[in-house]
Each structure stands twice: as C-alpha cells, then as structure tokens.
Amino acid sequence: MAQDVLTDLSKVRNIGIMAHIDAGKTTTTERILFYTGVNHKLGETHDGASTTDWMEQEKERGITITSAAVTCFWNKNQINIIDTPGHVDFTVEVERSLRVLDGAVAVFDGKEGVEPQSETVWRQADKYGVPRICFVNKMDKMGADFYFTVDTIVSRLGAKPLVMQLPIGSESDFIGVVDLLSMQAFVWEGDAKGDVSLGAAYETQEIPADLQAKAEEYRAQLVEAVAESDDALLEKYFAGEELSIDEIKAGIRKLVVNNEIYPVYCGSAFKNRGIQPMLDAVVDFLPNPLDVGAIEAHDPRDESVVIERKPSASEPFSALAFKIAVHPFFGRLTYVRVYSGSVPSGTQVVNSTKGKKERIGKIFQMHANKEIPVEELTAGNIYAVIGLKDTTTGDTLSDSANQVVLESMTFPEPVIEVAIEPKTKSDQEKLGVAIQKLAEEDPTFRVSLNAETGQTVIAGMGELHLDILVDRMKREFNVEANVGKPQVAYRETIRREVPKYDYTHKKQTGGSGQFAKVQISLAPLEGDADKTYEFEDKVTGGRVPREYIPSVDAGIQDAMQYGILAGFPVVNVRAQLLDGQYHDVDSSEMAFKIAGSMAFKEAARLAQPVLLEPLMAVEVRTPEEYMGDVIGDLNSRRGQIQSMEDASGVKVVRALVPLSEMFGYIGDLRSKTSGRAVFSMTFDSYAEVPKAVAEEIIQKAKGE
Numbered sequence: 001m002a003q004d005v006l007t008d009l010s011k012v013r014n015i016g017i018m019a020h021i022d023a024g025k026t027t028t029t030e031r032i033l034f035y036t037g038v039n040h041k042l043g044e045t046h047d048g049a050s051t052t053d054w055m056e057q058e059k060e061r062g063i064t065i066t067s068a069a070v071t072c073f074w075n076k077n078q079i080n081i082i083d084t085p086g087h088v089d090f091t092v093e094v095e096r097s098l099r100v101l102d103g104a105v106a107v108f109d110g111k112e113g114v115e116p117q118s119e120t121v122w123r124q125a126d127k128y129g130v131p132r133i134c135f136v137n138k139m140d141k142m143g144a145d146f147y148f149t150v151d152t153i154v155s156r157l158g159a160k161p162l163v164m165q166l167p168i169g170s171e172s173d174f175i176g177v178v179d180l181l182s183m184q185a186f187v188w189e190g191d192a193k194g195d196v197s198l199g200a201a202y203e204t205q206e207i208p209a210d211l212q213a214k215a216e217e218y219r220a221q222l223v224e225a226v227a228e229s230d231d232a233l234l235e236k237y238f239a240g241e242e243l244s245i246d247e248i249k250a251g252i253r254k255l256v257v258n259n260e261i262y263p264v265y266c267g268s269a270f271k272n273r274g275i276q277p278m279l280d281a282v283v284d285f286l287p288n289p290l291d292v293g294a295i296e297a298h299d300p301r302d303e304s305v306v307i308e309r310k311p312s313a314s315e316p317f318s319a320l321a322f323k324i325a326v327h328p329f330f331g332r333l334t335y336v337r338v339y340s341g342s343v344p345s346g347t348q349v350v351n352s353t354k355g356k357k358e359r360i361g362k363i364f365q366m367h368a369n370k371e372i373p374v375e376e377l378t379a380g381n382i383y384a385v386i387g388l389k390d391t392t393t394g395d396t397l398s399d400s401a402n403q404v405v406l407e408s409m410t411f412p413e414p415v416i417e418v419a420i421e422p423k424t425k426s427d428q429e430k431l432g433v434a435i436q437k438l439a440e441e442d443p444t445f446r447v448s449l450n451a452e453t454g455q456t457v458i459a460g461m462g463e464l465h466l467d468i469l470v471d472r473m474k475r476e477f478n479v480e481a482n483v484g485k486p487q488v489a490y491r492e493t494i495r496r497e498v499p500k501y502d503y504t505h506k507k508q509t510g511g512s513g514q515f516a517k518v519q520i521s522l523a524p525l526e527g528d529a530d531k532t533y534e535f536e537d538k539v540t541g542g543r544v545p546r547e548y549i550p551s552v553d554a555g556i557q558d559a560m561q562y563g564i565l566a567g568f569p570v571v572n573v574r575a576q577l578l579d580g581q582y583h584d585v586d587s588s589e590m591a592f593k594i595a596g597s598m599a600f601k602e603a604a605r606l607a608q609p610v611l612l613e614p615l616m617a618v619e620v621r622t623p624e625e626y627m628g629d630v631i632g633d634l635n636s637r638r639g640q641i642q643s644m645e646d647a648s649g650v651k652v653v654r655a656l657v658p659l660s661e662m663f664g665y666i667g668d669l670r671s672k673t674s675g676r677a678v679f680s681m682t683f684d685s686y687a688e689v690p691k692a693v694a695e696e697i698i699q700k701a702k703g704e
C-alpha cells in the first residue's frame with residue numbers, strides 16, 4: 001500500500017516549502033497534499049482551515065509559524081514536507097527546519113518577484129546548503145510576470161535559475177505551461193469560465209505557435225547549461241547529438257544537488273494549475289537522504305572529536321529533535337529527523353545533548369489529517385515520537401553505546417522584552433506551566449523573574465514573536481495577566497578596570513553573627529562574544545575557605561542581574577576574587593554570597609558603567625524617488641547608513657539602527673513611500689547608548 005513507510009531511501013524526499021509571507025506557501029502546500037492523494041478536506045487559508053497551520057491564532061493571523069512535518073506520496077515516492085515559517089521574526093524557526101530538510105521548493109509571488117524576506121530565507125537556505133527548485137506562483141494574478149520574477153532570482157539573489165517551463169498566457173488567461181524538457185504544452189483547460197477543479201489533470205498538447213520560437217530559445221539555454229555540467233554530455237552536445245531527456249534530467253539533478261542551479265517552474269496554486277509538474281520536479285531533482293550522505297556529528301564528551309553518521313539502518317542510531325508540539329490526543333509529540341540507524345518503538349536511547357535516558361514510545365508519521373503508526377525509526381526519515389520526557393528542540397538522541405551530538409543550533413539574541421503580571425495566584429501557577437511548555441517548543445525566548453518588581457519578563461526576537469507568545473499563554477493556558485508594553489532589552493557593562501575593591505559584610509544580631517570579607521577586581525571582558533562573564537579565584541593561603549568561593553561567584557552573578565545604572569542585566573565582566581577573611585563561627589556561604597554581591601555593586605560604580613542597546617541591521621528596498629526621505633528618516637532614528645545599492649529598479653539601503661528607534665517603523669515607512677518600500681531587520685550587535693539618550697533611559701527606569 002502506498003502509505004507504507006519506504007525503506008528505499010532513494011524514494012524519500014525531506015523538503016520544505018519556503019516563501020515570503022503571502023507568496024502562497026500555505027495554498028501551495030495544501031494543493032500538494034491534495035494532489036498527492038491525501039484524503040482530507042481542503043480549506044482555503046482565508047477560511048482558516050489549513051492543514052499545516054496548527055494553532056488557532058496562526059489561522060487568525062493567516063501566517064504559518066510552527067513547523068509541522070507532513071508525509072505524502074507522489075508516484076511511489078514519499079515526500080515529507082517540513083513546514084518552514086516565512087516571517088522575519090521567526091528566522092530561528094526557519095533555520096531549525098532548514099537544518100533537517102534535504103531540499104526545498106522556494107515559492108515566489110509571480111507579480112512581486114523576489115521580495116526582501118524571500119531573500120532572507122534564501123540566504124538561510126544557502127547557509128545550510130539546501131538545494132532548491134523555484135515555483136513562481138500566482139501566475140493568474142493581475143500584473144504577474146514570469147520573466148521579471150526569473151530576473152529577480154538573478155538580480156536579487158545572485159542565483160542561477162534554470163527555466164524549465166514557460167507560462168502559456170498570463171493573468172486571467174494563464175492556462176498552462178510549456179514543458180521545456182518534453183517540448184510539449186501542459187494545459188489545464190478548466191470549465192466554461194476557465195476554472196480548474198481541484199485535482200484535475202492536465203492535457204498534453206502541442207506548443208502554441210506563438211510560443212514555439214521562445215520555447216526553442218529557452219530549451220537551447222537549458223540544454224547548454226546542462227551540457228556544461230558534464231564532460232560526456234558536453235562532448236555529445238558539441239558533436240551536435242541530441243541529449244536524451246534522461247540525460248538532461250540526470251545533468252540537472254547533479255547541478256541541483258550541488259547547489260549550482262535552481263530549476264524554475266510556474267503555476268497558480270490557487271487556480272489549481274501547475275502543481276503536478278512541480279511535484280514531478282521535487283522527485284526528479286531534489287536530493288534524497290542518500291544524495292545528502294553522511295552527516296558530521298561530535299563526541300558529547302569532546303566537541304572537537306568529529307564522528308560521521310551515514311544514512312543507513314545498520315549504523316548506530318542518531319536523530320535530531322527539531323520540533324515539539326502538543327497533539328490534542330497524544331499529548332507531547334517530538335518531531336525527529338533520523339540521521340542514522342534504526343530503532344523500534346519501546347527502545348531506550350540517550351538524549352546525548354542532556355545526558356538523559358529516554359524511551360521511544362509510539363512512533364507516527366503524520367499525514368495531513370491522520371497519524372499513521374509505524375514500528376520503528378529509520379535513517380533518512382522524519383517521524384513524530386511520543387514518550388520523550390526531557391528532549392527539547394535541538395537535542396540529539398543517540399544509541400546508548402555510541403553517543404554523538406549533532407551540530408547544535410545557535411540562536412540569535414532576544415532583544416525585546418515584555419513584563420507579565422499574573423492577576424491571581426492561580427494565574428501565576430498557570431503562567432509557570434505555560435512558560436515551561438512554550439520553552440520546550442521554542443528555545444529562542446528567555447524568561448526571567450524581576451525580583452524587584454515581582455514581574456515575569458519574557459524576552460524574544462521581535463514584537464510579533466512576543467505578541468504570539470503572550471497570546472498563546474492567554475489562549476492555550478488560560479493565563480489572566482496584565483501585559484506591559486514591549487521594551488528594548490538593554491544591557492549594562494563596565495568600561496574601566498577596578499584592580500582592587502574590599503568589602504566586609506558584618507552583622508551582629510544576637511546569637512551567631514555574619515562575617516565575610518572579600519577583595520575583588522573587576523575588568524571589562526573582551527573577545528569571546530558568547531561569554532558574558534568570567535570568574536577567577538586568585539586567593540592564596542586558604543584565606544577564604546574553598547567552600548565559600550562558589551558563594552562569592554554566585555553573589556556576583558546575582559548582583560549582575562540588576563545593573564547599577566538602570567537595573568538592566570550586566571554583561572561582559574571579568575571578576576577575580578583576590579583575597580578575603582573569614583570567621584570560624586560567624587562565616588557562612590550566605591555571608592560570602594552577600595559580600596560578593598555587595599562588593600560587585602560598589603565596585604561596578606567605580607568601573608565606569610555604561611548602557612548598551614541592541615542595534616538592528618535594517619534593509620529598506622525603495623523606489624528611487626523616496627530614497628532621500630527613507631535615508632533622512634533612518635538618520636533621525638539614530639541610524640548609521642552602511643550602504644546604498646541599485647537592485648533591479650529599486651534602491652537598497654542598509655543601515656544599523658537602534659531597536660528602540662524602530663518601534664512603529666513599518667507605518668512610518670509606508671506613509672513616507674506611499675506603501676512602495678519594504679524593509680526587513682535582524683539583530684546585529686549590542687552598542688553603547690549615547691550619553692544624552694542613556695540619561696533619559698536611566699531616569700525613566702528609576703522613575704517608574
């Protein structure tokens with residue numbers, strides 16, 4: 001039966017559908033699931049009944065945020081579609097899915113061409129070396145222009161497209177495509193109004209006379225590009241011999257798998273035209289797990305030791321958890337990509353990232369509308385597993401006797417935060433549960449408790465990211481809470497060294513007292529960007545007993561959570577414990593912790609504390625006539641212009657702008673450019689806040 005799990009890995013494709021928001025990713029995915037024969041009710045995204053949009057609010061917002069994996073079958077090949085979100089706020093989610101897929105279909109809006117966010121996602125796919133085919137969607141739309149879109153693949157992405165089809169007709173007259181491989185026309189005739197019913201097959205016809213010359217021109221380009229890839233083909237080509245379709249396909253496949261070329265297809269997902277040939281291309285050209293080959297892993301005891309894992313059932317088991325989701329019936333589902341080996345359900349494995357035992361419970365492959373239980377996890381495939389307790393996104397599962405850690409993912413800094421105040425004690429408890437569950441699904445946000453205000457503070461990647469987290473807390477976990485305004489996640493640091501600072505903590509409150517004396521030094525910590533604190537014990541001669549030294553360290557770290565200027569976390573500090581004194585009776589861990597904490601607070605004041613703010617790398621694409629306004633506006637936001645470039649009819653302005661100045665930017669940009677400019681932004685770095693601005697922030701922080 002078609003839905004049996006395939007063991008022949010050459011017939012498996014793990015792919016993602018990547019797109020700019022609104023390019024039609026959801027519609028395309030749904031059509032794919034329909035055409036691949038999955039028996040489910042098809043819902044348009046605007047009705048909110050889409051298959052891959054799991055969460056209620058995603059449907060409301062009409063954007064796809066979480067990655068679910070859906071399995072479908074096409075011509076006896078198994079295609080696992082890993083959903084990749086397209087919003088810029090969720091680049092980490094995108095990267096997480098890119099990590100586990102072997103190929104992708106990049107969907108473009110046939111009117112807009114490559115848009116800034118398609119570019120961001122494309123660059124991320126480049127980073128992970130994901131081979132791609134392109135699907136130019138919305139060919140039925142007013143203003144759709146296939147050739148313009150192909151041009152933008154060159155001009156905006158610097159990639160090499162390989163045109164595989166030409167559209168027949170455009171906008172409302174778009175009826176099908178010329179297939180440049182077979183040199184035939186594929187036409188979806190439709191009813192009297194030209195509407196094609198879902199799942200309808202196409203007819204193979206002769207190429208329309210007015211497209212014949214163009215088709216020949218493009219086919220010649222295609223054959224030439226392919227011939228160049230292979231000496232044997234090139235020889236044949238120069239000898240004037242015709243290359244067979246199979247030879248051309250094999251050549252294209254090689255180029256695609258090597259990320260050298262990107263075949264381009266077109267259609268209209270919405271109008272049910274063009275999906276089947278694109279699915280053929282997924283099977284023909286995107287790599288299978290064997291093409292991808294061995295993956296590099298590390299020894300969990302020593303990161304520098306590289307271990308290879310091959311996509312074979314006979315290798316030791318290794319898998320990467322890439323998504324945690326809560327299923328209405330099964331509870332916690334862990335989506336895994338298995339890289340090597342094979343283990344049946346019930347097997348005990350190890351979470352080698354955390355060093356914890358885990359038992360593989362029931363295993364499923366998720367189809368669009370039902371879960372198909374399978375007996376074992378096998379290399380090269382994607383599954384949902386029940387029963388894993390401690391595994392979170394990014395963790396590796398391994399064979400107990402042969403542990404490896406698959407490359408861990410690096411996450412960008414969360415730069416925006418919001419304070420949450422639960423209304424009642426029971427809400428406080430619910431909030432705790434919600435945070436724990438959400439953190440399992442999404443490792444990119446951070447939570448802290450502000451001991452001074454008693455508020456829970458959540459930090460994330462952007463306004464929308466926080467918005468969605470807060471929304472889910474309220475909706476899925478019924479947390480009633482007052483939510484503050486999103487705030488910039490400022491930091492504090494020190495600029496000057498304090499070579500020696502003494503602090504004595506002494507208290508006599510009847511009975512035994514408290515006594516601890518410490519001498520510390522503070523200095524700015526430079527270099528390693530991932531390390532924000534370093535503690536060194538320099539005490540000699542047992543002047544501070546061993547057992548109290550970690551307490552001093554802990555005390556300093558406690559104090560660093562609330563900086564001296566405005567209460568923001570302090571980063572990039574090197575602290576040394578130089579000397580100290582203790583008392584036989586009155587000294588305790590607590591006393592040394594307090595001494596460490598107080599010594600830091602006082603010494604930091606002398607160390608020239610400064611405020612840091614996140615700078616965002618902002619990219620604006622604007623028609624030339626608005627460029628002056630765009631730059632003037634960025635300047636007024638304390639932006640530093642980095643570059644200005646031409647890109648196919650628009651100007652691309654890149655700038656570094658403090659995040660605090662970017663609130664509400666989208667609206668301002670729209671009104672300044674009549675809605676014609678677009679922008680994207682990502683976190684770049686932390687930088688010192690100019691003095692005048694810093695004073696304002698400090699006053700505000702103190703006043704509130």
Ligand SMILES: Nc1nc2c(ncn2[C@@H]2O[C@H](COP(=O)(O)OP(=O)(O)OP(=O)(O)O)[C@@H](O)[C@H]2O)c(=O)[nH]1
Pocket residue numbers: 019020021022023024025026027028045046062063064086087137138139140141267268269270271
């Ligand atoms: N005219 C036309 N509209 C389309 C086509 N495909 C999708 N759309 C419409 O474009 C809008 C966005 O489509 P989606 O499929 O939700 O796009 P998406 O890329 O998944 O968007 P997000 O989920 O928001 O990231 C919807 O209103 C679709 O009906 C198409 O082929 N032609």
